[in-house]
Amino acid sequence: MQHERIPxxxxxxxxxxxxxxxxxxxxxxxxxxxxxxxxxxxxGEVSIDSVILKTQNVEISELTAGCMCCTISGDFSNAxxxxxxxxxxxxxxxxxxxxxxxxxxxxxxxxxxxxxxDMIITVVDAEHLEEHLSENLVAEIQLTISDLIALNKADVxxxxxxxxxxxxxxxxxERAPIFRTVQGxxxxxxxxxxxxxxxxxxxxAQVAALKExxxxxxxxxxxxxxxxxxxxxxxxxxxxxxxxxxSHSHEHHHDHGAESYHLEVDEIETFAFERSEIFSQRKxxxxxxxxxxxxxxxxxxxxxxxxxxxxxxxxxSGRYTFDYESLHDDEFRKSGSSSxxxxxxxxxxxxxxxxxxxxxxxxx
Numbered sequence: 001m002q003h004e005r006i007p008x009x010x011x012x013x014x015x016x017x018x019x020x021x022x023x024x025x026x027x028x029x030x031x032x033x034x035x036x037x038x039x040x041x042x043x044g045e046v047s048i049d050s051v052i053l054k055t056q057n058v059e060i061s062e063l064t065a066g067c068m069c070c071t072i073s074g075d076f077s078n079a080x081x082x083x084x085x086x087x088x089x090x091x092x093x094x095x096x097x098x099x100x101x102x103x104x105x106x107x108x109x110x111x112x113x114x115x116x117x118d119m120i121i122t123v124v125d126a127e128h129l130e131e132h133l134s135e136n137l138v139a140e141i142q143l144t145i146s147d148l149i150a151l152n153k154a155d156v157x158x159x160x161x162x163x164x165x166x167x168x169x170x171x172x173x174e175r176a177p178i179f180r181t182v183q184g185x186x187x188x189x190x191x192x193x194x195x196x197x198x199x200x201x202x203x204x205a206q207v208a209a210l211k212e213x214x215x216x217x218x219x220x221x222x223x224x225x226x227x228x229x230x231x232x233x234x235x236x237x238x239x240x241x242x243x244x245x246x247s248h249s250h251e252h253h254h255d256h257g258a259e260s261y262h263l264e265v266d267e268i269e270t271f272a273f274e275r276s277e278i279f280s281q282r283k284x285x286x287x288x289x290x291x292x293x294x295x296x297x298x299x300x301x302x303x304x305x306x307x308x309x310x311x312x313x314x315x316x317s318g319r320y321t322f323d324y325e326s327l328h329d330d331e332f333r334k335s336g337s338s339s340x341x342x343x344x345x346x347x348x349x350x351x352x353x354x355x356x357x358x359x360x361x362x363x364x
Contacts, residue, residue, distance in 0.1 A: 022184025
């Protein structure tokens with residue numbers, strides 16, 4: 001029997017950029033209900049980070065003998081095997097050493113049928129970006145291959161420095177969203193690694209929750225519009241800076257204080273569809289390839305005419321993968337269940353119907 005493939009997140013970034021802090025943030029937010037395995041790669045004999053990150057749901061395999069990309073054929077592969085056999089994680093996190101070339105890690109993942117790449121996150125020290133790029137080619141490679149960029153330590157930089165850093169990053173990577181962060185606090189909604197077991201139920205629950213949220217959102221916007229008509233000063237400006245709101249729930253997304261919910265601050269919106277049609281994989285791939293840059297993530301289960309089994313798809317900032325095997329024994333097709341699509345991006349709610357029409361053009 002085919003085992004489900006484990007969603008894998010690579011976290012890369014030059015020395016001192018704040019990768020460990022970002023991982024702690026993920027473990028406290030997006031991944032807090034997941035069984036997570038973390039593979040760290042440190043240069044030197046002792047890893048300090050592993051002490052910081054030892055939590056209840058994290059297993060750590062340290063590779064301290066050398067750079068991960070240099071020991072990939074031996075130690076790394078063995079570490080992955082040990083972790084999968086001994087801990088059965090739902091998500092695998094790989095933190096590369098600051099001077100690792102992530103391309104070799106990417107290639108290894110692409111060839112490992114036990115894993116499927118969910119996302120590559122690159123953490124950048126905003127203040128020292130230019131210096132790192134001028135001295136190390138690997139810093140440029142880390143940015144070029146990334147699906148999401150955390151422009152970190154934004155609180156100690158001027159607006160001019162941050163803008164220059166964003167412009168410089170855009171020269172190397174046109175597709176990945178750039179988030180200005182403090183202590184690596186990227187919006188947790190963008191880390192989308194649901195369990196493959198129960199994936200459909202999880203996505204269906206998300207569809208239902210989003211429908212409820214649309215209704216609230218429409219009502220809220222109507223109230224805001226009426227308020228603005230009365231008082232033009234009442235409109236709040238939006239900013240790209242990620243606020244520190246680790247414990248806020250969706251119910252508070254209408255607050256505009258310093259602790260306001262980050263989804264609103266970043267203008268991140270999400271919508272979902274559940275459809276009974278059968279789709280053409282070729283057409284669907286064209287659809288994904290032409291999604292605009294402000295669509296950061298898409299995830300779901302889709303029935304392709306070309307495939308016997310339902311297929312899990314994952315889209316991250318222009319790059320997409322398919323998992324044809326994990327739902328091999330699923331009752332999805334037989335029961336006539338629908339395909340499910342979830343989209344996350346910046347100010348995308350207004351385009352919902354347009355995206356649905358484009359999606360329906362992919363049906364057989």
